[in-house]
Amino acid sequence: MKNLARTAVLRSGVLRMIRGLRGRGAAILMYHSVTEDPRCQDIFLGGIIHSRSAFRGQMELLARQYRPTSLEQVRRFVRGESDIPDGAVVVTFDDGYVDNYEIAAPILNEVGIPATFYVIVGCVEQGKLPWVARLRFIFRTTKKVRWADSSGKVWPLSSEVERDKAYLFSCDACCKLAGLAQEKYVACLEDELDARVPVESGALMLNYDQVRELTRQGHIVGSHTMTHPNMAHVSLEEASFEMTESKKRLERQLEAAVTHFSYPCPALSPHWTEQTVAASRDAGYETAVTTDGGLARKGENPLSLNRIRPTKTVEGLRWNLECAFARRTV
Ligand SMILES: [Zn+2]
Structure with missing residues (x-):
């Protein structure tokens, strides 16, 4: 019933009409893991996994009906330096799972969507799960x-x-x-508790060769800290270290500037503060994404950009996006 009602609303064009009145914004989507069968890794990763087929359907939807955009374009847009197309979407991934390279990137490359991958540098270097x-x-x-x-x-x-x-x-x-x-x-x-993840589970994380290859394919790599703490709940010194050290190590490996950051959001709220925003600026980042819901809009701080959690189905994503562009709560 709910689906029928949603389909009727989508077909009516009402949301598109409201969207026209609301002004532009960018929908930055937050993915984590894409696997053939999400049940296989559920014991490690819980509910953050998309199936390959759902992810492919969602990327095809974005390529067909929306305007995949880069973070750099979003940065200029929120600062009022340039406009973005109507229906602008950005695809991002948090944590740095190897399936980002093995499964998600080939699909992104096929449909022509450049994405941003935020990696936990300590996990990449030590081959350890978060x-x-x-x-x-x-x-x-x-x-x-x-x-x-x-x-x-x-x-x-x-x-x-x-x-x-x-x-x-x-x-x-x-x-x-x-x-x-x-x-x-x-x-x-x-x-x-006499329980520990098997050593092989470390192979679920990206390594530096794969991170470099993602940038060669035209994707952006950003930092998701060294060890994935809640940045608003560690000391400011620790938060600054997590930002600067991860940036430095990635830059050394990629031989390029790393200017994009993603706030981990484990457990407690909030997961960012004005102080961490200032620290991210001091560290040299140009954008930072949070897990707060909503579009990125003109006039907002590029160092605390909202994102949207994509649901697990193609129609669900379409509903999320249409509501977000019409500035409804989803
Ligand atoms: Zn994370």
Whole structure:
């Protein structure tokens, strides 16, 4: 019923009419992982995976009915330096999974959409899954039936619901940690719950050769920090280090300037502040994307751009985009 109603609204042209009155904006879409069968990696990555067929359908929709645009064009647009086409969309990926190179990029290249890939530099260099995925795996697979957190509170782990609660609690704690402190927290949990991601899971991340190849194919590579903390919940020194060090290492590998940044958004809110925006400017970034929903509009700060989470179906994406361009909440 809901789908029928949506189709009727889309066909009526009402949203397009409102869009014409609202002024232009760019829809920056946020993807993570694209695999043949999302169920296979669900135990690591949870619900952030698109199937290859859904992703292909969505990219074909963008190429056919919208105007794929670059981040640089969006930067100039929000600063009022130039306009963007009606229906402007930007495709971005967070985290740096190897499927971005193996599955998503060939589809993007085929339909002619240049994308931006934000990589977690520590994960690329060490061939390790992001901590969020490691914690998910630990809590989903441990044989232990309870876990005591650092305050002594005991979390039962008998049912899926109980495991999820304990997992979310541990994410709230771990997202405030960066670098070695974060690694220590994850390693402690691995020991306590006697569960750890298999070594082969590191092969799920991009390596530097693949990152370089993505830029050779015409895509942009940006930073998604060194170790994926919540930048609003670590010290400003740690946040600045995450930004500058990841930029420096990527630039050394790519032999080119890296000027685009993406804020990780694990667990707590907010995930960026005015201070982190200033730090990103000091670090030399020209754009930064958040996970706050909505279009990028003229006059906004290019260092805190909104994005849109693409649903998992082609029609769902079309609905998301039409609502966003008509400035409705989706
Ligand atoms: Zn991320």
